[in-house]
Amino acid sequence: MTFRIALSGLNAASTELEVTGNNIANSGTNGFKESRTEFGDLFANAIQDTANAAGQGVRVARVAQQFSQGSIDFTSNNLDLAISGQGFFVLESPDGTQAFTRAGAYSVDRNGYVINNGNDRLQIYEATAGVGGSTTFNTGVLQDLQLPTTPSAPSATGTMSVAVNLNSSDTTPGIAFDPAVSTSYNRSTSTTVYDSLGNAHTSTMYYVKGAAPNDWDQYLYVDGTNVPPAGQAVGTPFALSFSSSGALSTIDGVAATTADTAAYDPANGAASMTLTIDLTGTTQYGSSFAVNNLSQDGFTSGRLAGVDIDAEGVVFARYTNGQSSALGKVAMAKFNNQQGLRQVGDTNWAESFASGTPQLGEAGTSSFGQIQSGALEASNVDIAAQLVNLITAQRNFQANAEVISTADAVTQTIINIR
Numbered sequence: 001m002t003f004r005i006a007l008s009g010l011n012a013a014s015t016e017l018e019v020t021g022n023n024i025a026n027s028g029t030n031g032f033k034e035s036r037t038e039f040g041d042l043f044a045n046a047i048q049d050t051a052n053a054a055g056q057g058v059r060v061a062r063v064a065q066q067f068s069q070g071s072i073d074f075t076s077n078n079l080d081l082a083i084s085g086q087g088f089f090v091l092e093s094p095d096g097t098q099a100f101t102r103a104g105a106y107s108v109d110r111n112g113y114v115i116n117n118g119n120d121r122l123q124i125y126e127a128t129a130g131v132g133g134s135t136t137f138n139t140g141v142l143q144d145l146q147l148p149t150t151p152s153a154p155s156a157t158g159t160m161s162v163a164v165n166l167n168s169s170d171t172t173p174g175i176a177f178d179p180a181v182s183t184s185y186n187r188s189t190s191t192t193v194y195d196s197l198g199n200a201h202t203s204t205m206y207y208v209k210g211a212a213p214n215d216w217d218q219y220l221y222v223d224g225t226n227v228p229p230a231g232q233a234v235g236t237p238f239a240l241s242f243s244s245s246g247a248l249s250t251i252d253g254v255a256a257t258t259a260d261t262a263a264y265d266p267a268n269g270a271a272s273m274t275l276t277i278d279l280t281g282t283t284q285y286g287s288s289f290a291v292n293n294l295s296q297d298g299f300t301s302g303r304l305a306g307v308d309i310d311a312e313g314v315v316f317a318r319y320t321n322g323q324s325s326a327l328g329k330v331a332m333a334k335f336n337n338q339q340g341l342r343q344v345g346d347t348n349w350a351e352s353f354a355s356g357t358p359q360l361g362e363a364g365t366s367s368f369g370q371i372q373s374g375a376l377e378a379s380n381v382d383i384a385a386q387l388v389n390l391i392t393a394q395r396n397f398q399a400n401a402e403v404i405s406t407a408d409a410v411t412q413t414i415i416n417i418r
Contacts, residue, residue, distance in 0.1 A: 002407040008057030009400030012039055015060045016393040023381045024390070031070070031103030031347045032379040034386075038062045065339050070102075070380040072372060078307050079106040079114060082377040085369015087332040090142060090360070091120035091348065100333055100358065102377055103347040114145040118346045121145070124315065124328035125362070137329045139362065145315060145328060148304050152319050154198025156273060157298030162205065163281030164189065165290045166216055168246065172209045177237075179206060179221055187289045193222065194298035195270035203275075203296075214242040214284060220277070222264050227275070230260040238277070242284040251279065299323055309373040313363040332368050333358040
C-alpha cells in the first residue's frame with residue numbers, strides 16, 4: 001500500500017511539474033492564462049473503518065485556469081486588440097465552430113477578413129442605419145469582420161454652406177459684371193463640388209455691391225458656367241439683402257437664409273446637379289471681407305486608408321477621400337463559469353457544459369471590459385511565482401521517491417527475516 005501511496009504522490013507532483021512548465025513556456029504568449037494544480041487526498045472508507053485510518057494517497061482534483069488580467073502592452077498595429085476587464089473576443093473557425101479568446105493579434109487576409117494566426121475570423125455586430133442617419137448595431141446576429149477591398153461610392157454635392165462677411169464700406173463697381181474682369185465685382189471665393197460620379201468641379205461665388213444700401217448680388221459659376229437661382233434665366237444673380245444690423249434678411253426677396261440653384265449638367269454622364277446654398281451666418285459688417293465657413297457635403301470615391309477601433313469596439317474605416325464609416329462593433333462574450341471553459345489550443349477556449357452558454361454583449365456595457373486598440377494583453381504568468389512552484393513540485397517529487405525507497409528497504413528487511 002505504501003508503494004501505491006507514494007506512486008500517487010509522484011504522479012501528482014509530475015502533473016504539477018507539467019502544469020508549471022506549461023505556464024513558464026507560455027509566459028510570452030499573448031492572452032495566455034496560467035493554470036494552477038489543485039490536489040485532493042484519497043480515503044477509502046467503509047462503515048466499520050476506524051476514524052484514524054491511514055489515507056490512500058493524493059490525486060489531482062483539478063487543473064484550474066486563472067483568468068486574472070494580464071498587463072497591456074502597446075503596439076503600432078491598430079488591429080491589435082486588448083480587453084481591459086472581463087470578456088472574450090468571439091471567433092469563428094474555418095470549420096464553422098465558435099471559439100473565444102483574449103489574444104487580440106489580428107491581421108487581414110487576401111479577402112479582407114480580419115483573422116488571427118489560426119485563420120479564425122473575428123466576429124462583430126453589423127452596422128445598420130438608424131433614425132436620422134445615425135448608426136446602430138444589430139446585436140442579434142454575429143458576422144465576420146471584413147474590411148472593404150473596393151472603392152467607396154461617391155456622393156454628389158447637395159448643399160453648400162457659405163458664411164462670409166461682406167464689407168459694408170465697399171463701393172459699387174462702375175461696370176457690368178464679368179467674371180473675367182476683376183474690377184466688375186468686389187469679392188470672390190471658391191470651393192470644390194462633386195457630381196454623382198465623383199468628378200470634382202470648381203464652384204466660384206462672386207459678390208457685387210448693389211446700388212442700394214445693404215444690397216448685394218451673388219453670382220454662382222461652376223466650371224466657368226453660370227448657375228442661376230432656380231427658375232431664373234442664365235446670368236441672374238442671387239439677390240441678397242441685409243438688415244441695418246448687418247444680418248442677412250432676404251434672398252431674392254424671400255425671408256430666408258437658403259436658396260436653390262437651377263439644374264447644372266456636368267456634361268460627363270453624371271446626373272444633373274441642383275445645389276442648395278446655405279448662407280446662414282453671412283453678414284455685412286463694416287470690416288474686411290472674410291470667409292468664416294465654406295463647405296459642401298459631397299465627396300469623390302475613395303479607397304480604404306486605415307482602420308480605427310474605439311473603446312466600445314466600434315470599427316471605423318477611413319477612406320482616402322476623407323470620409324469614414326462604421327463597419328460594425330466587436331462582439332464580446334462572457335460565461336457564468338469561465339474556469340469551466342475547454343482549452344482548444346492557440347490561446348482559444350470553447351464552450352463546455354461546465355462553463356455554461358456564452359452571454360454575448362458589447363464592450364463597456366454591463367460587466368464587459370473595454371477594448372484597447374493598438375495593444376495586446378500579455379500572459380498573466382508570474383515567472384517568479386512559477387519558479388517557486390517548480391522548486392516545490394521538485395521537492396514533492398523527491399520526497400515521494402524517498403518514500404518508495406524507504407518502503408523498499410523495509411520490504412527487503414522483512415524478506416530477509418529467517
